[in-house]
Amino acid sequence: MLPFKLVYSEKYFLPIGDHVFRADKYRLIRERLMNEGWADESDFVAPSPASEGDILLVHSPHYVNKLMEGSLSAREELQMEIPYSPQVVDTFMLHTGGSILAAEHALSDGICVNVGGGFHHAFPDHGEGFCMMHDVAVAIRKMQKRGLIQRAMTVDCDVHQGNGTAAIFSGANARLGTLPSASPVAVSGSAKMLAGTSKDVFTISLHQENNYPLLKPPSSIDVNLPDGCSDEEYLAWLDNALSSGLRQFEPQLLCYVAGADPFFEDQLGGLNLSMEGLKARDELVFRVARAREIPVMVTFAGGYATRVEDTVAIHCNTIVAAAEVHRAGA
Numbered sequence: 554m555l556p557f558k559l560v561y562s563e564k565y566f567l568p569i570g571d572h573v574f575r576a577d578k579y580r581l582i583r584e585r586l587m588n589e590g591w592a593d594e595s596d597f598v599a600p601s602p603a604s605e606g607d608i609l610l611v612h613s614p615h616y617v618n619k620l621m622e623g624s625l626s627a628r629e630e631l632q633m634e635i636p637y638s639p640q641v642v643d644t645f646m647l648h649t650g651g652s653i654l655a656a657e658h659a660l661s662d663g664i665c666v667n668v669g670g671g672f673h674h675a676f677p678d679h680g681e682g683f684c685m686m687h688d689v690a691v692a693i694r695k696m697q698k699r700g701l702i703q704r705a706m707t708v709d710c711d712v713h714q715g716n717g718t719a720a721i722f723s724g725a726n727a728r729l730g731t732l733p734s735a736s737p738v739a740v741s742g743s744a745k746m747l748a749g750t751s752k753d754v755f756t757i758s759l760h761q762e763n764n765y766p767l768l769k770p771p772s773s774i775d776v777n778l779p780d781g782c783s784d785e786e787y788l789a790w791l792d793n794a795l796s797s798g799l800r801q802f803e804p805q806l807l808c809y810v811a812g813a814d815p816f817f818e819d820q821l822g823g824l825n826l827s828m829e830g831l832k833a834r835d836e837l838v839f840r841v842a843r844a845r846e847i848p849v850m851v852t853f854a855g856g857y858a859t860r861v862e863d864t865v866a867i868h869c870n871t872i873v874a875a876a877e878v879h880r881a882g883a
């Protein structure tokens with residue numbers, strides 16, 4: 554039995570046909586957790602779909618109407634890169650409800666994992682990059698609206714920049730400059746860390762610079778990593794970004810977007826992280842949060858390994874890492 558809950562529904566499967574985004578990964582993650590004896594039936598809680606009112610905490614009425622009525626233009630559907638259907642809308646509402654439930658459990662239990670979600674490319678007025686609704690942003694806004702938190706931090710370790718997150722939470726006065734931070738290892742290529750300002754939500758994104766999205770709206774901290782970035786470089790930059798972020802901001806909830814796509818065999822990523830490096834990444838995030846007693850909610854975001862089993866293993870390892878850090882204390 555795990556020391557925290559896993560939010561999951563068999564209806565997390567996205568009916569998008571034959572796609573690089575393997576929507577069966579959620580079911581495969583659950584199966585592997587059970588088969589390996591890492592989780593049992595009692596660890597799982599089922600989400601309810603988010604309401605339209607919840608979605609409107611982040612998304613524009615005009616966009617939500619289009620989703621509900623099925624009146625997206627052909628260009629808008631192309632930009633989303635997944636086919637529109639009312640069933641797909643329902644599935645995103647369920648993942649979003651899952652992230653809301655995960656935030657609630659994180660605040661009461663210290664940590665919770667949504668075995669889904671992490672749709673960080675959704676903007677208030679449009680979807681893109683396989684993301685229709687920004688579940689993490691909705692969960693944060695809902696916790697704030699209910700007065701459970703005032704301040705949240707997103708730590709986005711998907712290989713692609715969290716452009717939707719950055720756009721949703723950008724302060725009006727974002728100011729860019731190179732952060733005066735020394736990396737403990739030599740970083741090759743163009744890796745750099747940029748710092749802006751933020752109000753109630755502080756956004757950190759570590760991503761491959763030379764990858765989608767082409768336009769990267771500024772996060773509070775963006776770490777633009779060079780192609781082929783290694784485990785060692787990545788972990789040093791993550792450590793650096795977390796330290797810098799937590800010096801500037803005291804979150805009451807940390808939303809970890811644990812993308813599996815920095816993996817060296819990912820079809821849509823160009824970083825060079827190993828399976829072990831990715832688990833060390835997870836452990837670092839959980840240890841830092843645990844040491845500061847910051848509740849953590851986890852979402853899974855992308856993962857497009859050549860072999861789907863690798864994507865599944867990386868996501869399962871995130872849960873194993875959370876359990877190890879949680880059981881060990883700080």
Ligand SMILES: [Zn+2]
Pocket residue numbers: 711712713812814854855856
């Ligand atoms: Zn991604």
